[in-house]
Amino acid sequence: MADIAAPVVGPSAAARLRGMVGPVVFVVVLLALWKLAVTAFAVPPYIMPPPEAAWTAFLKEADKIGYALFFTLRNAAAGLLVAFVLAIVLAAIFVSSRKVTHAVLPIVIGLRTAPVLAIAPILIMIFGRGIGTAIAVVVIVSFFPIMVNAMKGFSSTRKNALELMHVLGAGWFKTFIKVRLPFALPFIFAGLRSAATSAILSAMLAEWLSGAPGLGTLILDASSYRKTGLLWAAVIVSMIMAYTIYWLTTAVEKRLTAWRN
Numbered sequence: 001m002a003d004i005a006a007p008v009v010g011p012s013a014a015a016r017l018r019g020m021v022g023p024v025v026f027v028v029v030l031l032a033l034w035k036l037a038v039t040a041f042a043v044p045p046y047i048m049p050p051p052e053a054a055w056t057a058f059l060k061e062a063d064k065i066g067y068a069l070f071f072t073l074r075n076a077a078a079g080l081l082v083a084f085v086l087a088i089v090l091a092a093i094f095v096s097s098r099k100v101t102h103a104v105l106p107i108v109i110g111l112r113t114a115p116v117l118a119i120a121p122i123l124i125m126i127f128g129r130g131i132g133t134a135i136a137v138v139v140i141v142s143f144f145p146i147m148v149n150a151m152k153g154f155s156s157t158r159k160n161a162l163e164l165m166h167v168l169g170a171g172w173f174k175t176f177i178k179v180r181l182p183f184a185l186p187f188i189f190a191g192l193r194s195a196a197t198s199a200i201l202s203a204m205l206a207e208w209l210s211g212a213p214g215l216g217t218l219i220l221d222a223s224s225y226r227k228t229g230l231l232w233a234a235v236i237v238s239m240i241m242a243y244t245i246y247w248l249t250t251a252v253e254k255r256l257t258a259w260r261n
Contacts, residue, residue, distance in 0.1 A: 012184055035175070049228045055173060055234060056227030065230075066119040066216065072214040073241065076203040079138025080196060087143040091150035102163055112144040115204070120209045136207035142195035149191030153184025189253035196245045200238055 031051050037043065038050045043054065058065065090108065094101040116137055127133040157180045165175040207216030215238050222231035 005170075011120070046226055046228055049232060051116040052103035054232040055230040057227070058233040058237070061230050061233065065215075067235055068213060068215045068218040068234070069241065072200065072203050072207065072216070072238070073211070075206065075212075076138055076215060078131065078141055079135040079203065082135060082201045083139045083143035083195060083199075084146055084192065086139065087146035088150055090143075091147050091154055094151055095154040095180075095227055096172070100117075108144070111140065114140075116140060116205065117173065117209075120206070124210050130212055133210045134203050134206035134212060135212070137209075138199050139201045141202040142199050144190040145194045149187040151188030154180045157183045158185070179201060185257050186253070189249060189257075193246055193249045193253075196249050197242045200242045200245065204238060218228070 034048075034051050038048055049057075090104075094105060119140075120133075120137070123133050123136045125138055154176075161179045161183070162175065165179055170178065204214060204216030204219070206212070207214035208220050211217060213232050219231055219234045222228070222234060
């Protein structure tokens, strides 16, 4: 029995280890290049501190960074959730009705092409200097790639599956839930991966512009007070969180689309 079970567990664990080697090697090489560049070109610490200075600042200001990270993740998660629901609803409507697509899609595209920096003062006046502005910025930045990929996914449903649902007497909603949505999952997750990584950046941008608590404000304050170690520590934390969100999104996609294999 043990001999039969061993080959099943082994490749899975080995695959996980192989998946971890790449990111670890990348981080080590990046830190080595960072240290080499700072040393070789004698970069002043007020411009770019060495990696150990950023690590020291992280340990010293861990509470402050964790507090700011909480607000940024909260804003990004809330905005991404709203963007996801809005994108799926709009994509479903656009696929179902060409008249609505021709009437509403140009407005959606126009809203997406508006520079966030240009409309940020308007958003601050509407939503105030808090979570409302951060959510609005994240939604504007994140919903479009999800919507475009969802539209492509909903349109890629096999015709024989749609015809089968029609023969069985299924309505639009049941056909959407049972057929269109499962077929569109790979496309939706492709857009979600792109949107999820940019959600952190857009939340930080909103914090930077509005002064709300978060990593964006922390980085701005650290820059103003010339705390370059803290600044770089916060930047690295934001990069790690963006990669973590991307990895989690990929893992969820594999779990939900395993049936396709």
